Amino acid sequence: MASVNDVVIKIATVNGTGSASANGLLMKSIFRMGIPVVGKNYFPSNIQGLPTWYEIRVTGDGYQARSNRVDVMVAMNAQTYARDLAEVSSGGWLLYDSTWPRSKLLDRDDITVIGIPLSRMCNENFEGVRARILMKNIAYAGALSALLAIDLDIVTELLEETYASKKHLIAANMQAIRLGYDYAQQHYSCPLPTKVAPMHGTEGSIVIDGNTAAGLGCMYAGATVGAWYPITPSTSLMDAFRAFCSKYRIDPKTNKRTYCIIQAEDELAAIGMVLGASWIGARSFTPTSGPGISLMSEFIGFAYYAEVPAVIFNVQRTGPSTGMPTRTQQADILSCAYASHGDTKHVLLFPADPGECFYMAQQAFDFAERLQTPVMVLSDLDIGMNDWMVPEFDWDEDYVYDRGKVLSAEDLENMENFYRYFDVDGDGIPYRTLPGVHPKGAYFTRGSGHTKYGSYTEDSAEYRDVMDRLLLKWETARKIMPEPEIRYSRFNKSAILTVGSGGGACVEALDRLQAENVSLNYCRVRAFPFSDAIKDFIDKHEVVYVVEQNRDAQLRTILMLDSDADPARLVPLLHYDGMPLNAAFVVDRVLAEIAKGRAA
Amino acid sequence: MSYIAKPKVAHPSLPRNRLGLTVRDYEGTVSTLCAGCGHDSVTAAIIQAVFELNVEPHMLAKMSGIGCSSKTPAYFVSQSHGFNSVHGRMASVTTGANAANRDLLYIGVSGDGDSLSIGVGQFVHAIRRNLNMCYIIENNGVYGLTKGQFSASADIGTLPKKGMPNQQEPIDPVSTALSLGATYIARSFSGDKSQLVPLIQGALMHDGFALVDVISPCVTFNDHEGSTKSYAHTRQFYHHVVDADFIAPAEEIKAAYDEGSAMPVELHDGSRIVLRKIDKEYDPTSRAKAFKFLRERFHAGEIITGLLYIDEARKEMHDLMGNVDTPLAQLPLDTLHPGKQELKKILSRYR
Numbered sequence: 001m002a003s004v005n006d007v008v009i010k011i012a013t014v015n016g017t018g019s020a021s022a023n024g025l026l027m028k029s030i031f032r033m034g035i036p037v038v039g040k041n042y043f044p045s046n047i048q049g050l051p052t053w054y055e056i057r058v059t060g061d062g063y064q065a066r067s068n069r070v071d072v073m074v075a076m077n078a079q080t081y082a083r084d085l086a087e088v089s090s091g092g093w094l095l096y097d098s099t100w101p102r103s104k105l106l107d108r109d110d111i112t113v114i115g116i117p118l119s120r121m122c123n124e125n126f127e128g129v130r131a132r133i134l135m136k137n138i139a140y141a142g143a144l145s146a147l148l149a150i151d152l153d154i155v156t157e158l159l160e161e162t163y164a165s166k167k168h169l170i171a172a173n174m175q176a177i178r179l180g181y182d183y184a185q186q187h188y189s190c191p192l193p194t195k196v197a198p199m200h201g202t203e204g205s206i207v208i209d210g211n212t213a214a215g216l217g218c219m220y221a222g223a224t225v226g227a228w229y230p231i232t233p234s235t236s237l238m239d240a241f242r243a244f245c246s247k248y249r250i251d252p253k254t255n256k257r258t259y260c261i262i263q264a265e266d267e268l269a270a271i272g273m274v275l276g277a278s279w280i281g282a283r284s285f286t287p288t289s290g291p292g293i294s295l296m297s298e299f300i301g302f303a304y305y306a307e308v309p310a311v312i313f314n315v316q317r318t319g320p321s322t323g324m325p326t327r328t329q330q331a332d333i334l335s336c337a338y339a340s341h342g343d344t345k346h347v348l349l350f351p352a353d354p355g356e357c358f359y360m361a362q363q364a365f366d367f368a369e370r371l372q373t374p375v376m377v378l379s380d381l382d383i384g385m386n387d388w389m390v391p392e393f394d395w396d397e398d399y400v401y402d403r404g405k406v407l408s409a410e411d412l413e414n415m416e417n418f419y420r421y422f423d424v425d426g427d428g429i430p431y432r433t434l435p436g437v438h439p440k441g442a443y444f445t446r447g448s449g450h451t452k453y454g455s456y457t458e459d460s461a462e463y464r465d466v467m468d469r470l471l472l473k474w475e476t477a478r479k480i481m482p483e484p485e486i487r488y489s490r491f492n493k494s495a496i497l498t499v500g501s502g503g504g505a506c507v508e509a510l511d512r513l514q515a516e517n518v519s520l521n522y523c524r525v526r527a528f529p530f531s532d533a534i535k536d537f538i539d540k541h542e543v544v545y546v547v548e549q550n551r552d553a554q555l556r557t558i559l560m561l562d563s564d565a566d567p568a569r570l571v572p573l574l575h576y577d578g579m580p581l582n583a584a585f586v587v588d589r590v591l592a593e594i595a596k597g598r599a600a
Numbered sequence: 601m602s603y604i605a606k607p608k609v610a611h612p613s614l615p616r617n618r619l620g621l622t623v624r625d626y627e628g629t630v631s632t633l634c635a636g637c638g639h640d641s642v643t644a645a646i647i648q649a650v651f652e653l654n655v656e657p658h659m660l661a662k663m664s665g666i667g668c669s670s671k672t673p674a675y676f677v678s679q680s681h682g683f684n685s686v687h688g689r690m691a692s693v694t695t696g697a698n699a700a701n702r703d704l705l706y707i708g709v710s711g712d713g714d715s716l717s718i719g720v721g722q723f724v725h726a727i728r729r730n731l732n733m734c735y736i737i738e739n740n741g742v743y744g745l746t747k748g749q750f751s752a753s754a755d756i757g758t759l760p761k762k763g764m765p766n767q768q769e770p771i772d773p774v775s776t777a778l779s780l781g782a783t784y785i786a787r788s789f790s791g792d793k794s795q796l797v798p799l800i801q802g803a804l805m806h807d808g809f810a811l812v813d814v815i816s817p818c819v820t821f822n823d824h825e826g827s828t829k830s831y832a833h834t835r836q837f838y839h840h841v842v843d844a845d846f847i848a849p850a851e852e853i854k855a856a857y858d859e860g861s862a863m864p865v866e867l868h869d870g871s872r873i874v875l876r877k878i879d880k881e882y883d884p885t886s887r888a889k890a891f892k893f894l895r896e897r898f899h900a901g902e903i904i905t906g907l908l909y910i911d912e913a914r915k916e917m918h919d920l921m922g923n924v925d926t927p928l929a930q931l932p933l934d935t936l937h938p939g940k941q942e943l944k945k946i947l948s949r950y951r
Contacts, residue, residue, distance in 0.1 A: 032951070206950035216946065222933030225699045227692075244946075248938045256924040258931055260699040264692065265725040272685065272692025272722070273699065279683060280661075282700035282929035298686050392947050395940040401933045434929070435681035435697070436704050439658040444674055444682040455629075456674070 001091035002193035005060030016048030022137035023054040039387035064504030135176040142180025149191035210383035213354035215240025217361025225284035227273035233381040234315035237287035267292035281434040285311035301340025309368035315384040327578030328381035331550035348528040352503040355390035369404035412438040420454035428473030481527035495521035509586035638790030638816030649800040665690040669711035669738035688719025691726035701927035706733035712753040734803035740818040741829035748821035759826030784810035801846035841879040842906035
């Protein structure tokens with residue numbers, strides 16, 4: 001196996017041993033060499049002692065998905081050694097800590113095994129158990145640097161940046177890097193035939209996770225009230241928001257905060273707080289995951305019917321129930337789209353990467369206030385917690401926030417009467433007032449039956465009047481939703497349609513299928529309700545492979561429900577094992593469908 | 601239409617408050633509760649309290665959950681925004697609302713089912729945060745809208761209209777609030793307006809979580825012989841231990857108080873509450889002593905009322921967090937981020 005800038009490194013460690021910094025260092029170093037990278041962290045729902053893997057895909061072609069290959073396995077965990085050994089692609093390499101013998105070393109003769117005595121070297125050179133464990137990780141990063149030709153100057157530069165405020169750690173880390181690096185150089189032929197080489201593929205890009213991007217987006221969107229209950233994998237979103245706010249949201253005169261983060265007692269309370277704050281006129285949000293959505297559903301229905309804005313980030317994880325909290329899935333599409341009892345449906349935004357997390361965070365607040373309804377941003381663990389290479393975010397200085405239809409004190413003063421749920425403009429969106437502005441704006445917000453004037457009712461016609469207007473509002477929403485990403489390659493009869501984090505793997509699959517002379521068009525939906533462009537796209541094709549990460553074809557279901565698409569054309573390609581989608585899965589499944597006689 | 605608007609006719613001789621409003625201006629729609637319901641008396645007390653406090657109607661926010669009690673915000677101050685939320689969740693909505701605008705006065709009206717069963721978690725956590733609000737529990741020991749099931753505040757041995765007496769320990773909101781560190785705790789009776797009005801006034805002006813537990817009999821399902829939440833039982837067994845007079849900032853203390861039994865407490869806005877000890881043993885500033893007293897009297901079957909605990913020293917939610925004085929909802933959005941150039945700087949860390 002020989003390649004340049006096309007290599008997958010997988011590092012198997014034990015969680016809680018501090019390997020994250022070594023893995024981050026490796027990925028960042030390769031990125032700084034100008035080579036596109038993808039980082040995926042497969043971690044247990046546990047604090048310490050269970051297996052964890054970090055996968056770095058070096059992709060000179062700039063693909064965004066994980067690969068299903070492993071070229072270089074760093075097997076640091078005895079517990080998973082056999083499995084890690086088995087996973088190495090034929091012709092690949094396995095690096096292990098040769099301090100101790102490994103009985104299963106001879107299991108495979110189609111790979112090359114590289115032994116580096118990491119523990120012994122670290123035990124000889126460092127004092128203290130913790131330091132020895134930590135430095136062992138840095139030492140394998142050093143060995144990989146030699147084996148893969150990672151630029152040591154860049155590694156040094158990164159360590160100096162990381163420990164700028166703890167300078168005493170730089171020397172120790174550099175020493176550990178050199179231990180691994182020098183040992184590999186002295187004992188093996190470095191670099192390996194599979195290696196990295198500097199290129200110019202990362203200009204204007206950053207490496208960031210989606211939760212950090214969304215937290216930053218919330219700050220730029222002007223969110224002031226964040227209410228949440230900690231839940232994996234959404235927790236780091238609020239952590240990021242807090243970190244940005246603690247720097248940029250302190251009033252310089254008084255040293256007081258211009259933000260309020262409330263750790264709620266549960267998700268029921270978290271969404272209640274968001275509704276209270278939004279009702280008053282603040283931009284307010286809650287990050288959560290599937291189980292949180294289940295708990296919030298009653299209030300989400302309330303907000304739909306009483307028309308209270310709310311922004312909810314659902315960083316989806318593997319369900320049902322507690323499921324696999326540290327694995328990814330897109331299995332909350334249905335439960336979010338129709339959350340709560342009664343006739344309800346909700347605006348959803350589907351970011352595909354951290355860049356869209358940043359921009360959609362802002363859009364979500366605009367839509368929530370414009371449409372006076374909950375808006376859910378459906379990210380997932382893969383986007384939220386993994387490092388993605390994306391174009392650097394920009395902030396448009398001329399951007400004007402959309403606060404929607406809110407009446408001022410002056411508006412109210414000059415009005416004869418204010419009626420909360422009156423469709424003045426014919427777009428299904430009524431005018432709202434904020435508490436504390438003017439006595440004429442007062443109304444009673446309720447989830448019980450109400451008339452268009454805002455008063456209580458049990459009258460059938462009056463009830464229906466409001467429910468029908470809400471449908472009209474839904475159609476207004478459809479017109480302003482972000483358009484899908486569509487790629488027509490030529491007059492193909494078949495297409496791939498996907499959502500969210502499936503985008504990266506599907507785009508890569510399109511290239512690979514093209515190489516097999518299978519040409520497909522492409523559509524990635526970015527919002528619900530579906531814009532007319534999505535229906536048009538489906539109508540133009542005989543076969544649309546709907547690629548999504550859940551068992552029950554949830555995206556396909558809402559396509560049928562909301563866009564009236566012909567179910568016969570929508571062929572489900574379902575990936576739901578908790579791992580991020582990869583291109584090979586899509587390619588294999590499409591080819592299998594074609595082999596069965598499906599139109600290419 | 602299924603609600604009844606109240607005709608707005610004010611007699612010219614009706615007194616006006618400092619804002620030029622009459623008590624009629626603080627009314628809402630006509631109550632749809634049963635004739636004789638205690639809750640309507642509480643509504644009347646709220647109306648009088650805010651009228652006398654000269655509250656600007658739009659600066660009051662009326663919060664509630666679900667149940668008979670939670671309907672009542674429609675029956676007072678129709679010029680205030682109201683939020684009739686979902687069952688047991690009034691506290692969280694009020695927390696978010698207050699987080700967004702700390703300048704408003706928040707009055708929450710809840711019931712014993714709404715606060716002590718389905719909503720006990722939110723009740724408890726609002727206290728922990730010392731959320732600045734007046735939290736009224738209209739406590740009648742039963743579920744009315746679903747026709748008379750016991751609530752969590754039903755006393756042991758109390759009889760339902762039909763069926764077996766209650767055998768489970770009641771949850772007492774007052775001792776619960778005391779143990780959780782609520783900073784203003786009062787109990788009263790819907791039939792005792794002269795006691796109730798100043799307690800509500802003090803609760804509204806108190807800076808922090810103020811609980812007013814009001815025994816408010818359910819005439820339809822819990823006003824019979826053998827019920828411990830009936831009008832007759834309450835009248836027979838309730839005791840004032842500490843009464844409170846509310847004195848607005850500019851007003852002078854006119855009443856003559858006995859030396860030693862009267863205790864003025866200054867509130868953050870400059871108004872005062874004068875506590876008048878009826879029972880000399882009682883100490884409304886000591887959590888431990890108050891708790892012991894309340895439990896002993898409770899076991900003796902007495903209903904202890906008055907301003908039972910007050911602590912003006914503890915900071916309310918915003919001050920505990922160190923938030924700006926300006927309501928967060930009023931901060932212009934474009935002042936809340938550091939702009940394009942700083943974004944570049946932030947993102948340079950991700951290269």
